[in-house]
Amino acid sequence: MKKAYRRACYVVFVLSICLNNLTLVQSAEKQRHVVVVSIDGFAAYLVDDPKVPLPTIRKLASEGCLIEGGMTVSDPSVTWPNHTTLVTGMSPGRHGVLANGVLVRAGIGIPVTIDSHRDQSDLVRVPTIVDVAHAAGLTTAEVNWPCTRGSKSFDDQFPDVPNALDYTTPRLRTELIDLGLLSDETHASFRKASIVGLDYVWTEAACHLIRERKPNLMLVHLLNNDATHHSLGARTQAGYTANAYADMCLSRIISAIDDAGIREQTTLIVVADHGFTSTPQAIQPNVLLRQANLLTVERGKLTQAQVHVVPEGGIGLVYCTHPLNAPQLAADFKKMFIGQEGVADVLLPDRYEEVSLPHPRAYNQSPDAILVAKEGFAVSGSVTGETFVVSNKEAGTSIGSHGFLAKLPSMKAMCILSGAGIKSGLKLPTIKNTVIAPTVAKLLELDYPYADGKPLAEALNISVAN
Incomplete structure (x- = not known):
């Protein structure tokens, strides 16, 4: 009887130590x-x-x-x-968030849009x-x-x-x-x-x-x-x-x-x-694409596009809406824009490792090319007008911008x-x-x-x- 009592007391003693240690651990966590x-x-x-x-x-x-x-x-x-x-x-290429929302490719000829009304589960992978x-x-x-x-x-x-x-x-x-x-x-x-x-x-x-x-x-x-x-x-x-x-x-x-x-x-x-950085000027790539009949504008709005640019401040995400034609259209886009005033570079998917983004074949939201503006120029999404380089006021872009390549x-x-x-x-x-x-x-x-x-x-x- 005494042995059973001592064993019970020992069990209670060990349990009290365990519970006390657990309390201390929980207390430490709270601190x-x-x-x-x-x-x-x-x-x-x-x-x-x-x-x-x-x-x-x-x-x-x-x-x-x-x-x-x-x-x-x-x-x-x-x-x-x-x-x-x-x-x-x-990097965004791993976690999946490439813009202030989900970049939605809705189909051939349909311009890509950014949907910010999304849950974390839709955005973050x-x-x-x-x-x-x-x-x-x-x-x-x-x-x-x-x-x-x-x-x-x-x-x-x-x-x-x-x-x-x-x-x-x-x-x-x-x-x-x-x-x-x-x-x-x-x-x-x-x-x-x-x-x-x-x-x-x-x-x-x-x-x-x-x-x-x-x-x-x-x-x-x-x-x-x-x-x-x-x-x-x-x-x-x-x-x-x-x-x-x-x-x-x-x-x-x-x-x-x-x-x-x-x-x-x-x-x-x-x-x-x-x-x-300060961006008193802007480039309007969609204006040149409209003039080349690569996108359609009705009543001042972009309605259809083979290729178009989604502005992200100092860069533009270039989307080609027909997957089979995308590589050629992206290459043609680079030829059209490289060397233009206000353009620092055009990245095709073979250079995406430089910016830690995935190939568009690997991730649907990833662009088909990236237009990089020179410092001092913002990328505008405007589809109206006739001039590629304009003032920020004429383009409707901000006097101050980010979105440039992170190495700036x-x-x-x-x-x-x-x-x-x-x-x-x-x-x-x-x-x-x-x-x-x-x-x-x-x-x-x-x-x-x-x-x-x-x-x-x-x-x-x-x-x-x-």
Whole structure:
């Protein structure tokens, strides 16, 4: 009887130790936090520009790790592809997002369109770091992060899609109304705000989630900076004001981390998706294609096309709508445009390794050729008019643009890592944005074997296994 009693006591003792260890493990997991803030279009060259007041960003850089000269982004250097690279560590050619939506090839003669009303499952072909974190039991949240609509891996989300409120987590939507940040649940009323007002709502939503939920992984995307650079230019008074406002939004997020009592356990990664350059001129490739009878325009609209160009800022994605004729049409396109004013290059699929894109036969969304503009020229999608090179106002393109090949220095993005697990006062040379996801995985002690990049070991004061 005594032996049975002692055995029972021993079992209870062992179980109590196991449960206590499990509690400690769970507690340790809850103490790890990573907040990734993307300030859209924040070019690396702005960090050291004395005309820009950036007290928060520069303090984070001095206390942590600054990537000097900036972070090399992925091709194409546009928003959705690069935000997806940030959370997958893969090039767009691998994760599948080549534009701000799905590029739809609808059939022979039908122009390709971009459909941004899509779920993550339609856009992203691979698991993201968020998917892995959530599956491991960590808490996750996002505010205005692209290519996340319909994801099951967020405890709270407020996605970057045209009708964002329709896909916002119901409890978060209700809380934002109670806080006075939203007037109601309709997306129409939300979009009446200015882009500055939207950034305010997104910032306060992020602050609320950090204070109330303390997510292990938080993604935040701010947009006013990009919008201002497009409309008025990056190195302008308006551009500098937008930079300063983004810095103030970032300071609010840091204050929320302090309020939540998790500052000592939080790593803050501040990045951008691309840089910016001035584009006072534009090239209009579809005008020349129309004149060559390769596309049809009715009432000022593109209705049919053998070949046409989808603009992506500093590049144009060239689509040939008849698969059998595509190789010849792409070769003819190159002959037509190479050497034209404002044209830097035309890439055919045999050179796609240079930009890490798949052959169109391997991936339906991939273009049949890529038209590359010279710096100073944007690619316009206009199909009307008679002139190939025009001013940006005549073409209806932005005075500031991105989308150029990522090797262009002005396309490099800001990147700063600071806080828990990061060495202090460190400056590192240029990195690729494929390192961010595996670095997040290392900070959160997650196994993420999918990325092209490796954890940024030089910046970490925690061990990084080979």
